[in-house]
Amino acid sequence: MSDTRYLDRGTPPERFARGWHCLGLATAFGDGRPHAVEAFGGKLVVWQDSKGEINVLDGYCRHMGGDLTQGTVKGDEIACPFHDWRWGGDGKCKAIPYARRVPLRARTQKYPVVVRNGQVLIWHDVEGSAPDLDILPPVLPGIGTDEYTDWTWEVLDVPTAHCREIIDNVVDMAHFFYIHFAFPTNFRNVFEGHMATQFMESTGRPDVDGAGYGDEGLMLKSEASYFGPSYMVNWIHVDYKGFETEVVLINCHVPTSDNSFKLQYGVCVKKPEGVDDATAEYIGKRYSETFKEGFEQDVAIWLNKAPVQNPLLCEEDGPVYQLRRWYEQFYVDRADVTAEMTDRFEFEVDTTKANEFWQEEVAENLRKKAEEESRPADEAAAASSSAMTNG
Amino acid sequence: MASFVPTSADTLEDQRLYTRARLTEVACLDCLATVGVKKNSEHHTSIQWTAEARAHCPELSRRANGRDSHYACPRMIASIEAAVREDRIPIGAEDGY
Ligand code: FES
Ligand SMILES: [Fe+2]
Numbered sequence: 082m083s084d085t086r087y088l089d090r091g092t093p094p095e096r097f098a099r100g101w102h103c104l105g106l107a108t109a110f111g112d113g114r115p116h117a118v119e120a121f122g123g124k125l126v127v128w129q130d131s132k133g134e135i136n137v138l139d140g141y142c143r144h145m146g147g148d149l150t151q152g153t154v155k156g157d158e159i160a161c162p163f164h165d166w167r168w169g170g171d172g173k174c175k176a177i178p179y180a181r182r183v184p185l186r187a188r189t190q191k192y193p194v195v196v197r198n199g200q201v202l203i204w205h206d207v208e209g210s211a212p213d214l215d216i217l218p219p220v221l222p223g224i225g226t227d228e229y230t231d232w233t234w235e236v237l238d239v240p241t242a243h244c245r246e247i248i249d250n251v252v253d254m255a256h257f258f259y260i261h262f263a264f265p266t267n268f269r270n271v272f273e274g275h276m277a278t279q280f281m282e283s284t285g286r287p288d289v290d291g292a293g294y295g296d297e298g299l300m301l302k303s304e305a306s307y308f309g310p311s312y313m314v315n316w317i318h319v320d321y322k323g324f325e326t327e328v329v330l331i332n333c334h335v336p337t338s339d340n341s342f343k344l345q346y347g348v349c350v351k352k353p354e355g356v357d358d359a360t361a362e363y364i365g366k367r368y369s370e371t372f373k374e375g376f377e378q379d380v381a382i383w384l385n386k387a388p389v390q391n392p393l394l395c396e397e398d399g400p401v402y403q404l405r406r407w408y409e410q411f412y413v414d415r416a417d418v419t420a421e422m423t424d425r426f427e428f429e430v431d432t433t434k435a436n437e438f439w440q441e442e443v444a445e446n447l448r449k450k451a452e453e454e455s456r457p458a459d460e461a462a463a464a465s466s467s468a469m470t471n472g
Numbered sequence: 473m474a475s476f477v478p479t480s481a482d483t484l485e486d487q488r489l490y491t492r493a494r495l496t497e498v499a500c501l502d503c504l505a506t507v508g509v510k511k512n513s514e515h516h517t518s519i520q521w522t523a524e525a526r527a528h529c530p531e532l533s534r535r536a537n538g539r540d541s542h543y544a545c546p547r548m549i550a551s552i553e554a555a556v557r558e559d560r561i562p563i564g565a566e567d568g569y
Contacts (some may be wrong), residue, residue: 089483094475219538245476271542273521278542304539316539390476391483394490396512396565402490405476412475421491425521425532427544431513 091390093243093339097121098411099206100275100309101217103333105345106234107196110135115159117150119337121205125192126150130157136170137203139190143174198224199232200331200347202312208414216275218308221329224349229329230358230365232347237376242383244311244334244342248408250379251279251307252399254430258439260378262286263301268430270400272407274423278306288446298322310411311335319368327351328368332376344380346372397435400428489569495520496561501554502547504528509552512565517552519544 104110104118104127116127117140124140126149138159140150147163154160158167158175167176172191174183192203193212198221204212223229239246250256257265267282280303287297298321305315315330331347348369352361392401403426410422478484495508495518505528508520526532531545555561 087480087482089478089480091479091483092477094477096475271544273541280542304542306539306542390478391480391486393568395568396516398568400490400518402487406487406491409475420523424523425526427517427519427521429515429517431515433515434513 086393087391088387088389089391090388093245093388094412095339096207096412097205097336098310099208099210099415100204100311100411101195101202101212102205102311102335103331103345104137104201104203104335105236106232106347107135107199107201109234110201113154115150115152115154118335119343120335122336122338124148124150125203126152126159127201128154128159130154130170132157134170135194135196135201137192137194137201138168138170138172142166142168143187143189198331210415216309218312218314221314221349223351224329227352229349229351230361232331232349233365233369234345234347235369235373237344237346237373237380238341239334239344239380239383240341242342242386243340243388244336245405245408246383246386246388247332247334247342247344247379248277248307248310248404249401251277251305252401252404252428254281254399254432255397255435256379256382257281257283258286258435260382261375262289263299264436264439266432266436268399268432270404270428270430271426272403273425275309275410276306277404277407278304280304286443288443288450296321305330305332310408324353326353326364326368330368330372344376346376348372397431399430400426403428493569494562494566496555498548498552498555498561500529500545500548501551503530505548507548509555509561511556511561511563514563516565519548519552 102120110116110127111129113129118125118127125137126140127135127137129135138149140148142149142161142163144161144166145163147161149159149161149168152160152162155167158169160167165178166174168189169175170191172189174187177183192205195202195217197217202217252270254265254268257263263283263285265281265283267280269280271278283301285296285299300320302318303315305313307313311334313332315332317328317330319326319328329349334342334344336342348365350361350365350368394401406422410418494510496510497506498509499506505525507525510518529545529548531547532541535541556563
C-alpha cells in the first residue's frame with residue numbers, strides 16, 4: 082500500500098446542466114439573419130422575427146439535416162438552405178413550399194427564450210421541463226438606462242476543459258494571489274438553492290506590474306453570485322486611488338462539449354458623476370480589458386491542468402466539496418436533487434495567516450527588485466544572461 | 473443518473489470528510505434553528521443549515537431572495553461565538569478538513 086496521494090480525474094457527466102444559459106447580447110441577433118451558436122454538444126440557430134422576438138432552435142433541420150444557421154429568415158420563420166422547409170420559433174414546421182402538407186411530426190428542438198438585462202437567456206433541460214421563470218437571473222436596476230454604460234461583450238474559447246473549472250473559482254481564495262495578483266483579505270461563500278455566492282475584498286499586489294487585478298492602487302469589494310449553473314452576476318465596488326466606481330460584471334458560459342466551453346463576459350459601469358458619456362464608455366471598456374486579463378490568467382491554468390475529482394485541501398482553502406455538491410443539482414434529474422445539494426451552507430475563509438505569509442513574500446520581492454534596480458545596468462545584464470545559461 | 477463520477481472509493485471518503493466530518497451542533501439562542509458548525513481556526517467558520525433550521529430562522533426568512541439573503545444571520549453568529557467562548561466547539565483542523 083503506497084502513501085502516494087492518488088489523483089482521481091473522475092469522469093465528466095454525460096449531460097449538460099439544467100438551467101438558464103446566456104447566448105449573448107440581444108442586439109447581436111437583431112439583424113434579421115440566422116446566427117449560429119455552438120452549445121450543448123451541437124449547434125443552435127438564433128434569429129429575430131418581425132415582431133422582434135428572438136427564437137432559438139436546434140441548428141439542424143429535421144428533414145435531411147440541413148444547416149439552418151446557413152439558411153434565410155423568411156417572414157418569421159427560418160428557411161432551411163437545403164429544401165426550404167420553414168421552421169417557426171415554436172419548433173413546428175410551418176410550411177414546405179413544394180409539398181401538399183406538412184408531416185404532423187415535423188417538430189424540432191426549441192429552446193425557451195427570455196431577454197433579460199439586454200441579454201438572451203435560454204432554458205436547457207435534458208428532461209424537457211418547462212422553463213423555470215422563478216430562477217431567472219435578477220433584473221438589474223438601472224441597467225439599460227442612462228445611469229449605466231452599455232454592455233461590453235467578449236467571448237473566450239476554452240477548448241480543452243470542463244466548465245466545472247470556472248465554477249471552482251467561486252471558492253478558490255488562494256488563486257487570487259498567485260494567478261490574479263491580488264491579496265484576498267476577506268473571503269466568504271454562501272450556497273443556497275440555485276445560488277452560489279462569493280464575497281471578497283481584495284487589494285492589488287505592489288510587486289507585479291498591473292495585469293488583471295494586480296495593481297497596487299486597486300481595492301475591490303466584490304459580491305459574485307451564480308444564478309443557476311452558468312450565469313454569474315458580479316457586483317464590484319472599485320476604489321482606484323480614491324476614485325470610486327460601481328461595476329457590474331456578467332461572467333457566464335455555454336458548454337460546447339463535455340470538455341470545452343465558451344466563456345462570455347460583459348461589463349456595465351455606473352456613470353460617475355461629472356463624467357461625460359464618452360469617458361464613461363471608455364471606463365467601461367478599460368474594465369472589460371482588465372477582466373479580460375483576469376479571465377485569460379484563469380484559462381491558461383485550465384488548459385494545462387488535470388481535472389481533479391478529489392482535491393486535497395488545506396485549512397486556508399475554500400469549500401470546494403460543498404460547492405461541487407451544490408453544482409451537482411444541475412446534472413441530475415430533478416427527482417434526484419437531494420436536500421444537501423440545495424440546503425444553505427456558509428463558509429468564512431480564514432485569510433489572516435495566508436495574508437501574513439503573502440505580505441512577507443511581496444516585501445521580499447520588492448526588496449529584490451529594488452536591489453536589481455540599484456545595480457549598474459551592465460552588471461545586471463551580465464547577471465541575467467548567466468542566469469539564462471543556467472536555466 | 474451519472475454525473476461527475478469518482479473513479480476511486482477513497483474519493484467518496486474524501487467527500488464525506490470534507491462535507492460532514494467534525495460538525496458540532498449549535499442551537500440558536502433566539503430561535504429554534506440548529507445548525508452544524510465547524511471551526512478550523514478562530515477566524516474560520518463553516519455553517520451547515522438544514523431546510524428545517526432555515527425555516528425556523530426569522531432573520532433569514534424575512535429576507536426575500538434578494539442580494540441580502542447572503543449575509544449571515546447575526547443571531548446565529550452570536551450563538552456560535554457564545555458556543556466558542558464556552559468551549560463547546562473544538563477549534564482546529566485535522567489535516568485540512
Ligand atoms: S434538410 Fe432542411 S429542408 Fe431538407
Ligand atoms: Fe480566477
